[in-house]
Amino acid sequence: MNSALKVMAAIMMILVFAVSCKKSDVPNYGGNNNGENDSVVDPDENLNGHEYVDLGLPSGTLWATCNVGSDTPEGYGDYFAWGEADPKGFYSWKNYKYGRFYQNRYEMNKYCTDSVFGLNGFVDSLTLLEPDDDLASTIWGTAWRTPTIEQWEEMFQNTTSVWTTLNGVNGWHFTASNGNSLFLPAAGYYWDEELNAADLGVYWSVTLNVEYPYRAWSFHFNSFQCHLCGSSDRNRGQTVRAVCSKK
Secondary structure, eight states: OOHHHHHHHHHHHHHGGGSOOOGGGSOOOOSOOTTOOOOOOOTTSEETTEEEEEOOOTTOEEEESSOTTOSSTTOOOOOBOTTOOSOOSOBOGGGOTTEEEETTEEEESSSOSOGGGBGGGOOOOOOBOOGGGOHHHHHHOTTOBOOOHHHHHHHHHTEEEEEEEETTEEEEEEEETTSOEEEEEOOBEEEBTEEEOTTEEEEEEEEEOSSSTTEEEEEEEESSOOOEEEEEETTSBBBOOOEEEOO
C-alpha cells in the first residue's frame, strides 16, 4: 500500500469519529459479557504482578493501570492483531492468523457469523474471543481478560473524562465517583509497518462485529472527543487494556 493511500485511510479513520456513538446507535454486538470472570484479586490491588484500579463499577470490573506490554500508565505497550497473542513488525491480511483478503473478498477461518465473509462459506458463529485467543489471558494469565465492548461502555458511562498529558504522553484521564482514576494513552494503531494517527486511541475489545465479521469492536478516542465506538479490521495492530473481576 503506497503512502498516499495510507494517508487517505488515516484521514477517513479520523472522520469516523465525527459522531459520538451511543449504545443504541451501535449494531448488535452479539454474545455475553465474558469479561466478568471469577478471578480472586489481591488486597494490594495487584494480580499476577499487574496492578489494577477499582472504579466502583456496577459489574465489579477492575481495570489494569497499564496497557499490555507496558509497565507504566502512559506507556503505549505492544500492538496486536485481533485474536493474536504476539506483536509483529508488519500487520497485514497476508500474515493474519484467522483470515485473509483474497481476490477482493474477505475470507475468515475463525470467528465468522456470515458465510459471505467465510473461507469457502465457513461459519462458526463465535462472537467473542475464546480464552486461548485472548492475548490478555495468554500473556498475563487467565485471571485477566480483554474487555468486551460493553465493559468499555460501562467504564465510560461511570466516569468523567478529560484530555490531558501524562509524562509527556497525550491521552484521556477517566475519574470515577470513588476518586479512583485511569489513564489511556493515545497510542494510535499499526497498519502494515507504520504507526498511524497521532493523538488517537484505538483499544481492542473481545467483541466481534457480527454484521461485518472481518472487523471487531474497539473503544476509540481522539483529542477532541471520547467514547467513539467503532469497529476495526481484525488484521490491524492495536493496543489492549486488560480487565479482571472481583470474585
